[in-house]
Amino acid sequence: MSQPDLVALIPSLPKVLLHDHLDGGLRPATIVELAAEIGHELPTTDADELGRCFVEAAGAGTLELYLETFAHTVAVMQSTDGLRRVAREAVLDLAADGVVYAELRYAPEQHLLGGLSLQDVVDAVQAGFADGVAEAGTIRVGTILSAMRHLDRADEIAALALANRDAGVVGFDIAGPEEGFPPSKHASAFDTLRLASFPATVHAGEAAGLDSIAEAVQVAGASRLGHGVRLADDVHADALGLLAHWVRDRRIPLELCPSSNVQTGGAASVAEHPVTRLRELGMAVTINTDNRLQSGTSLSRELTLLVQEAGWTLADLEDVTVTAASHSFAHHDERAALIDTVIRPAYAAARGGRHRA
Template structure:
């Protein structure tokens, strides 16, 4: 008899690894309200009741309106403009992830979006790093170990990618483990930022690129073959290069290259459904990509806007595809192998934390 799929409460106890999580997409609603009060932003919020505000964020993200979806970030970024606010948000992020059973997380943010009240780019990065350290320490005191790596994001529609890339390298020994570009794909190809990517390669530094979420195969091709991305942020549209045949599947040259080279896909199921990249969790391409053994990882993207967590994302997949502990371990090990920290650290987390815990769960 087939074993029942793991429940969300069971999954919460299992170690998880998160590679794609936006700091400004994961705030606690109560924190937004409190920080808004401190900076005089309260009147601009849709609600000052934490439960109502939390529901508003999810509903706005589900609305199908890009304008309303982007408005949600206006509110979170607005309260992340002071050193105190940024530090608190980062600390709570680490605590929340650790409480959900995440043992390693890479959390990304765009420093250029947090300078409206006078903070310099370097000050923004330093205070976020201090917040992650504080939150990780608090989590450890509560019995939850987590290691947080930071990714600095440049906005693809702006012209500051080289500046942010240099900033990432400057803080590489302080906790910044990689670089990313985000923002609208259509009309803003990653090749506009080639100088930044070439600089990062010369500095032996890791980077991921948002590609293949709203835009298709050309975006993925450029990110990999022109820019040299180590990983793909989302990358879900790689399925456009996979065709069903009477005998199985025909994998196109780009998809085959991606699979052969084990280039990780930072898939975010709930977020993809919200933005229309997938019709539902059950129809999400992650099922096919898992079966074809691409380097698939599971991620949250924006926990506040999707009303989600790593445990919830895995529970949704387990329910939709019948995944058991072996599958969830596979996703987790994939992510840990793909992290931007050193090989020894990755191996230690896999062998000393992840595999022993899943061995007990698999039984």
């Protein structure tokens, strides 16, 4: 298949998204409307210009500067109506991009300024997700609750996740500034989750290096690594270090986010991003958006960039999609059904019915 033909096909292919932040995926027009309702000042009230402002600000070159852009999105997500609307629109936007399964994450503790309780926040977001799923009809959504790693509510958020495990919450995460705030700071929360047989994915190896990844695996018992791009630091030519071997051998997936990593200095370009090399070395690689607003992206765009700039093929796209589905926090039978009845048939059709080589 020619590269132009493959690029044209990407929007229609089924996709699986494991790392997408709810407060990083708002529609610019929604931010303008909600900000006007609460009197929050924005850099501009022109939706198109605002979208460009987010991408430019997020591309300043460091994770810390990138995170500053969330002041505006979080500000308009402090009410039940605001949260429900943002959640619904996120699901609809992902479904429109061909995403058939998504795990969306957010930190409930960031949405309490309007007087909501932590459970109120979860209820509002879950209602919005349910609205979007019912309206789209083509997507399933799981929720990941994040605790802010520089604050002290991880035990509380872990308990909140467990209390809502039968209401759509499928995982736990720690997010926020990575440098100086290791997983060990929240060891008791991870211990609680492990004893309750509840999975965690940990932001690690994005702004900090191998020590952060090691703690995510060894202390937090992470089922997946959020980003994990710095694992490439433990690869020398074709030789893997002990940590890289451990991650590969145990099939701990990497939730890689190429455009976001370029923005925050984790890679010089998508062409030079370690994702391609890590796949070639046998890592369990998944492709993700991170923050669609700040990166001006979609999952289709991320896959397109990998095809255009890194030479990925249809087989590569199928591999990362199946890998993502296989390592989602859905139950095994649901993952298998997604792969066997949705993903594999779509890719077979894309190949014109030919068997895989």
